[in-house]
Amino acid sequence: MKNIIIGQSGGPTRVINQSLVGAVKEAKKHSDIGKILGMKFGVKGVLNEDFIDLRKVGEADLDLIAQTPASALGSCRHKPTREDCEKIFEVLKRHEINYWFYIGGNDSAETAHIVNEIAAEKAYDLHVFHIPKTIDNDLCVTDHCPGYGSAARYVAECFLGNDLDNRALKGVKIDIVMGRNAGWLTAASALARFDQDAGPHLIYLPEAPKSLDEIVSEIDEVYGRLSRCVVAISEGVRGADGVLLAESFSQEKDAHGNIQLSGSGALGDMLADYVRTHSKHKGMRVRTDTLGYAQRSFPGVVSEVDAREAFMVGEAAVKFAMEGAKGGSVYIERISNRPYMSEAKITELKNVAKVTKNMPAEFINKNGNGVTDAFIEYAKPIVGDIREVKSLL
Numbered sequence: 001m002k003n004i005i006i007g008q009s010g011g012p013t014r015v016i017n018q019s020l021v022g023a024v025k026e027a028k029k030h031s032d033i034g035k036i037l038g039m040k041f042g043v044k045g046v047l048n049e050d051f052i053d054l055r056k057v058g059e060a061d062l063d064l065i066a067q068t069p070a071s072a073l074g075s076c077r078h079k080p081t082r083e084d085c086e087k088i089f090e091v092l093k094r095h096e097i098n099y100w101f102y103i104g105g106n107d108s109a110e111t112a113h114i115v116n117e118i119a120a121e122k123a124y125d126l127h128v129f130h131i132p133k134t135i136d137n138d139l140c141v142t143d144h145c146p147g148y149g150s151a152a153r154y155v156a157e158c159f160l161g162n163d164l165d166n167r168a169l170k171g172v173k174i175d176i177v178m179g180r181n182a183g184w185l186t187a188a189s190a191l192a193r194f195d196q197d198a199g200p201h202l203i204y205l206p207e208a209p210k211s212l213d214e215i216v217s218e219i220d221e222v223y224g225r226l227s228r229c230v231v232a233i234s235e236g237v238r239g240a241d242g243v244l245l246a247e248s249f250s251q252e253k254d255a256h257g258n259i260q261l262s263g264s265g266a267l268g269d270m271l272a273d274y275v276r277t278h279s280k281h282k283g284m285r286v287r288t289d290t291l292g293y294a295q296r297s298f299p300g301v302v303s304e305v306d307a308r309e310a311f312m313v314g315e316a317a318v319k320f321a322m323e324g325a326k327g328g329s330v331y332i333e334r335i336s337n338r339p340y341m342s343e344a345k346i347t348e349l350k351n352v353a354k355v356t357k358n359m360p361a362e363f364i365n366k367n368g369n370g371v372t373d374a375f376i377e378y379a380k381p382i383v384g385d386i387r388e389v390k391s392l393l
Contacts, residue, residue, distance in 0.1 A: 007039030009104035012070035013147030015310035021066035022314030042076035069297035105134040110353035130329040137184035142331035149306030152188030159192035163199035171285030180236040189232035199230025208368030211240040316344035340381040
């Protein structure tokens with residue numbers, strides 16, 4: 001009998017539990033699989049030997065968990081050292097685990113890669129599989145990441161509402177969206193545009209640095225035409241010098257040693273104040289919001305494609321393992337857009353571990369303040385149609 005363990009890591013998403021349930025349900029189909037354990041709070045669950053027996057979770061509960069946002073097993077931001085990875089391997093060996101499935105982003109893929117190599121070096125029958133997950137959509141190889149479609153849909157819905165609000169009570173509205181190094185999520189705000197004057201009118205991404213004065217000038221231009229302006233800005237936006245604008249006021253570091261960007265409205269407040277004091281339109285009404293953590297796990301917004309594909313990659317990971325794969329990272333390959341079709345494939349862990357995939361140049365407009373039709377063509381099938389609206393203004 002082969003024993004397996006499953007864990008979740010990093011930021012939760014609206015559909016991460018679909019991947020968990022996809023893997024568990026597939027595992028239960030195989031008579032040669034024995035234990036099916038869940039790691040509580042990511043790798044911390046292994047280091048603390050804190051597990052859940054997933055065989056005891058019934059089908060009805062699994063179905064409910066699949067529909068539930070965030071990480072049902074709990075998550076963590078712990079970045080394991082090489083010594084931690086050695087300890088993880090020893091715990092898995094002690095519990096006679098043969099397959100480890102880890103749902104997460106590129107840091108999770110790196111951990112999986114290290115542990116998989118340790119097992120190979122010690123000739124132990126352990127094979128580690130990474131199941132992709134991140135709202136940032138920044139994993140290499142995969143066409144897109146489970147979690148992104150639903151978060152992008154949430155962002156688009158927020159900007160649709162913000163644009164209508166801004167039409168009714170004119171001014172400048174600046175909204176901060178998650179995304180440290182890649183602007184995929186902020187770019188999804190463009191899906192909210194329902195007519196030629198609809199916002200967001202300007203979109204600023206980490207991949208296209210802009211000085212604060214350039215941003216003010218571009219806001220002034222839009223405001224001069226429309227008497228209003230809706231702006232989408234990534235939390236990882238950089239100045240013309242390539243330095244995070246957030247570095248001017250934040251020194252708090254996260255678990256990976258990066259400047260903490262989420263969990264504060266400071267960036268929006270700084271930008272709103274700068275626009276207000278430097279705009280040529282004196283007395284202009286400027287407001288700001290930070291969409292915040294609700295982007296990740298909001299229960300009321302889900303992309304059907306995202307949910308289906310999240311289940312698919314979890315299920316596929318177990319299938320690949322049972323078919324003899326020695327480890328790897330599952331990815332999504334887009335087959336067609338019309339009709340939209342995709343399938344799950346597998347690549348080596350080293351191809352995904354640690355590396356970030358930025359938005360390609362062809363998805364960003366020439367002025368560096370918006371997206372192209374190519375991005376809309378890419379994103380729309382995985383996000384789904386945004387609700388129709390009509391304004392008299």
